[in-house]
Amino acid sequence: MTNEPTRTDSAPLLRVEGLVKHFPIKKGLLQRQVGAVKAVDGIDFEVRRGETLGVVGESGCGKSTMGRLITRLLEPSGGKVEFDGTDITHLSTGGMRPLRRDIQMIFQDPYGSLNPRHTIGSIVSAPFRLQGVEPEGGLKKEVQGLLERVGLSPEHYNRYPHEFSGGQRQRIGIARALALKPRLVVADEPVSALDVSIQAQVVNLLDDLQDELGLTYVIIAHDLSVIRHVSDRIAVMYLGKIVELADRTSLYEAPMHPYTTALMSAVPVPDPRRRGAKSERILLKGDVPSPIAPPSGCRFHTRCWKATQVCTVQEPPLLELAPGRRVACHHPENAPDQVPGDTALASAGEAIEIVPATKASNVEATETGAGEAAASGAVAGAVASAAVEPAVKVPSPAKAPAGDVTDPAAGRETVAGAEADAGADSLSGAGTDSVAGPGTGREAAGDDGPSEGGPAKGA
Ligand SMILES: Nc1ncnc2c1ncn2[C@@H]1O[C@H](COP(=O)(O)OP(=O)(O)OP(=O)(O)O)[C@@H](O)[C@H]1O
Numbered sequence: 001m002t003n004e005p006t007r008t009d010s011a012p013l014l015r016v017e018g019l020v021k022h023f024p025i026k027k028g029l030l031q032r033q034v035g036a037v038k039a040v041d042g043i044d045f046e047v048r049r050g051e052t053l054g055v056v057g058e059s060g061c062g063k064s065t066m067g068r069l070i071t072r073l074l075e076p077s078g079g080k081v082e083f084d085g086t087d088i089t090h091l092s093t094g095g096m097r098p099l100r101r102d103i104q105m106i107f108q109d110p111y112g113s114l115n116p117r118h119t120i121g122s123i124v125s126a127p128f129r130l131q132g133v134e135p136e137g138g139l140k141k142e143v144q145g146l147l148e149r150v151g152l153s154p155e156h157y158n159r160y161p162h163e164f165s166g167g168q169r170q171r172i173g174i175a176r177a178l179a180l181k182p183r184l185v186v187a188d189e190p191v192s193a194l195d196v197s198i199q200a201q202v203v204n205l206l207d208d209l210q211d212e213l214g215l216t217y218v219i220i221a222h223d224l225s226v227i228r229h230v231s232d233r234i235a236v237m238y239l240g241k242i243v244e245l246a247d248r249t250s251l252y253e254a255p256m257h258p259y260t261t262a263l264m265s266a267v268p269v270p271d272p273r274r275r276g277a278k279s280e281r282i283l284l285k286g287d288v289p290s291p292i293a294p295p296s297g298c299r300f301h302t303r304c305w306k307a308t309q310v311c312t313v314q315e316p317p318l319l320e321l322a323p324g325r326r327v328a329c330h331h332p333e334n335a336p337d338q339v340p341g342d343t344a345l346a347s348a349g350e351a352i353e354i355v356p357a358t359k360a361s362n363v364e365a366t367e368t369g370a371g372e373a374a375a376s377g378a379v380a381g382a383v384a385s386a387a388v389e390p391a392v393k394v395p396s397p398a399k400a401p402a403g404d405v406t407d408p409a410a411g412r413e414t415v416a417g418a419e420a421d422a423g424a425d426s427l428s429g430a431g432t433d434s435v436a437g438p439g440t441g442r443e444a445a446g447d448d449g450p451s452e453g454g455p456a457k458g459a
Contacts, residue, residue, distance in 0.1 A: 012046035020078035041240035054231030104182040108189035110169035121157035167198035308342035
């Protein structure tokens with residue numbers, strides 16, 4: 001069943017160079033452009049065949065926009081997207097149509113992305129209709145086979161989305177995305193709208209399908225426990241930039257970018273016997289700056305405890321500081337300082353607060369609802385024995401109380417959001433079913449079909 005690569009195995013399936021997406025901000029009667037939201041601001045990476053690239057970062061850092069750019073649901077403002085050697089950056093709707101079979105997207109909100117008036121059979125068979133594909137044994141048989149493959153019953157063919165639990169609806173979305181045997185699947189927060197008890201099942205299903213179908217994944221998530229479980233390599237994003245790109249083990253064991261270090265210190269330890277091993281967490285103070293006017297130099301310098309003068313004026317390039325590890329930082333952790341002896345910023349000492357991990361977990365639990373539960377319960381439960389404990393080098397503590405890390409989602413309304421691309425045609429399936437934006441509602445744990453008990457990736 002594995003899809004055959006059409007080019008040499010060593011060439012990446014997806015290559016992204018200098019990718020940019022600026023959403024124009026328009027004002028007044030004449031709708032003059034007065035600025036831009038720099039959602040994605042020059043990123044480079046590649047995705048190898050058969051791997052899972054995890055993309056992580058705080059809300060508003062541009063993860064979803066990046067996902068929509070590489071699936072060409074959005075038209076890039078600059079840079080290049082190459083899929084299997086073909087430049088798809090500015091392909092028209094018609095030009096993209098044949099590639100829709102190969103590139104699919106799974107969305108966060110399993111309910112909003114399924115048309116409530118269509119039966120499951122009609123939803124999952126939409127990609128075949130849109131692409132004019134007639135499966136060998138007939139459409140119904142093929143769709144029922146797909147339903148079975150994602151852990152649903154073929155009898156569900158004539159039912160409607162509202163009859164299913166959140167986890168089951170996400171399985172339907174996955175069946176639709178996989179209908180035409182794509183080669184690249186971009187999943188945007190595929191489990192974050194699900195109850196934590198269901199998350200592990202869906203993550204394991206994605207894992208199994210990857211092995212079975214030879215899929216390449218880009219999985220976008222803000223939950224580091226989910227990312228740790230699914231990814232081979234991980235890209236960490238901050239304010240429209242990739243600040244670190246590394247294999248999973250290196251990233252979790254010895255993060256190099258201070259932002260990654262702070263993120264990793266927040267990862268709960270799933271094994272209760274090892275909880276004591278992690279005693280401190282780095283809380284970043286201050287808000288994420290606005291992507292309309294990001295800070296000069298290194299975008300993270302306003303919240304970084306290692307920031308020096310050079311960080312305010314010179315943007316650090318994403319450099320390979322160790323084999324397979326790219327980092328954009330003048331003063332990385334676990335690597336030689338790139339600008340030794342530079343004068344520290346006065347604000348650096350106040351940038352963070354070090355708190356005991358247990359207190360921090362409580363804060364997180366009340367703020368996000370399920371942070372630790374997700375890790376220790378469902379998803380990371382599957383990898384508990386293989387959990388990597390991040391080595392957090394604790395810098396000198398600051399004194400003032402921690403501020404919230406907030407969503408910079410500035411001015412989404414004020415912006416010409418509708419620019420969101422007439423040019424971007426719908427993904428197959430999503431073309432007939434409405435695709436909602438990120439959902440927030442958590443689904444109650446319901447009957448979620450057979451549970452998956454697949455082994456954890458790399459465990
Ligand atoms: N259509 C749009 N028009 C204008 N601004 C947008 C649009 N889509 C996203 N943005 C802005 O671009 C920035 C990046 O948003 P994006 O959704 O990509 O971030 P994210 O990391 O996926 O966050 P989240 O996890 O909250 O979805 C945000 O400031 C957001 O407000």
